Amino acid sequence: MSDPLQHFGAVLRKRRLEKGYSLRKFAELVEISPTYLSLVETGKAEYAPAAERVRKMAELLGADPDHWIALAGRMPEDVKKIILKDPESMPALLRAAKNLTPEQLKRLIAKAEREGKGGGD
Amino acid sequence: MSDPLQHFGAVLRKRRLEKGYSLRKFAELVEISPTYLSLVETGKAEYAPAAERVRKMAELLGADPDHWIALAGRMPEDVKKIILKDPESMPALLRAAKNLTPEQLKRLIAKAEREGKGGGD
DNA sequence: GCCTGCGTTTACGATATCCTGCACATAACC
DNA sequence: GGTTATGTGCAGGATATCGTAAACGCAGGC
Numbered sequence: 001m002s003d004p005l006q007h008f009g010a011v012l013r014k015r016r017l018e019k020g021y022s023l024r025k026f027a028e029l030v031e032i033s034p035t036y037l038s039l040v041e042t043g044k045a046e047y048a049p050a051a052e053r054v055r056k057m058a059e060l061l062g063a064d065p066d067h068w069i070a071l072a073g074r075m076p077e078d079v080k081k082i083i084l085k086d087p088e089s090m091p092a093l094l095r096a097a098k099n100l101t102p103e104q105l106k107r108l109i110a111k112a113e114r115e116g117k118g119g120g121d
Numbered sequence: 122m123s124d125p126l127q128h129f130g131a132v133l134r135k136r137r138l139e140k141g142y143s144l145r146k147f148a149e150l151v152e153i154s155p156t157y158l159s160l161v162e163t164g165k166a167e168y169a170p171a172a173e174r175v176r177k178m179a180e181l182l183g184a185d186p187d188h189w190i191a192l193a194g195r196m197p198e199d200v201k202k203i204i205l206k207d208p209e210s211m212p213a214l215l216r217a218a219k220n221l222t223p224e225q226l227k228r229l230i231a232k233a234e235r236e237g238k239g240g241g242d
Numbered sequence: 243g244c245c246t247g248c249g250t251t252t253a254c255g256a257t258a259t260c261c262t263g264c265a266c267a268t269a270a271c272c
Numbered sequence: 273g274g275t276t277a278t279g280t281g282c283a284g285g286a287t288a289t290c291g292t293a294a295a296c297g298c299a300g301g302c
Contacts (some may be wrong), residue, residue, distance in 0.1 A: 097203075249296105
């Protein structure tokens with residue numbers, strides 16, 4: 001379990017079996033080879049699948065995509081884009097936010113969501 | 122200038138010349154080949170230098186590293202780490218923040234900085 | 243002339259990333 | 273015992289990323 005890839009693989013396999021998919025069938029749905037899926041699920045893959053692929057897996061299995069992307073140690077694509085689109089403010093926001101307690105962070109997110117409701121740019 | 126890499130290259134060259142470095146001399150300081158530096162400055166490089174390398178360039182030329190990393194279209198390493206370390210809240214924060222006006226965003230950052238003053242992790 | 247320094251071009255390479263094809267072993271089913 | 277389904281091991285490979293070496297043409301000084 002010390003290897004996050006192994007952990008991700010285990011979670012993936014568990015969930016896939018719960019949903020009743022065979023490895024080959026699920027590989028087909030995700031559009032990867034059974035070979036690679038096997039490697040990933042057993043934690044033997046050198047690299048986790050790309051973020052978008054992990055997202056697809058999560059969606060197909062009814063799991064939370066962001067959570068799974070995190071488990072796989074990858075960065076969501078849209079997050080990357082948000083930062084590259086505003087590469088001065090967003091890093092500043094993150095650097096400030098990392099010093100907050102979870103509660104403070106939660107409130108900050110809520111505040112941002114509230115304010116962004118009406119008029120975005 | 123529609124190509125951001127070209128823009129970055131132009132800024133870099135301008136600044137380097139202002140500082141009186143020859144291409145070869147500066148390449149040596151940054152620890153890259155004159156070849157690659159030339160390609161980068163003229164916007165002909167297939168890829169921008171890695172984030173750390175850009176940071177080094179900016180530092181050597183007295184420019185703002187984050188700003189230059191942004192110009193080069195790269196992601197600061199510490200930002201990457203912050204997200205991977207809290208891969209559920211930080212993406213949520215960014216997604217909420219992207220809908221804010223610049224003024225709202227500024228206030229949000231200020232609030233986060235204020236609150237984070239006392240208790241870090 | 244030659245040598246030094248300047249930037250540039252062409253070709254190429256190392257490593258990382260993400261993933262495949264194919265053959266295999268095992269069991270189940272008819 | 274042939275067929276079908278399961279997951280797996282081995283041996284790669286395509287593309288992206290981040291650069292390099294060697295050579296070129298051009299100027300200036302001596």
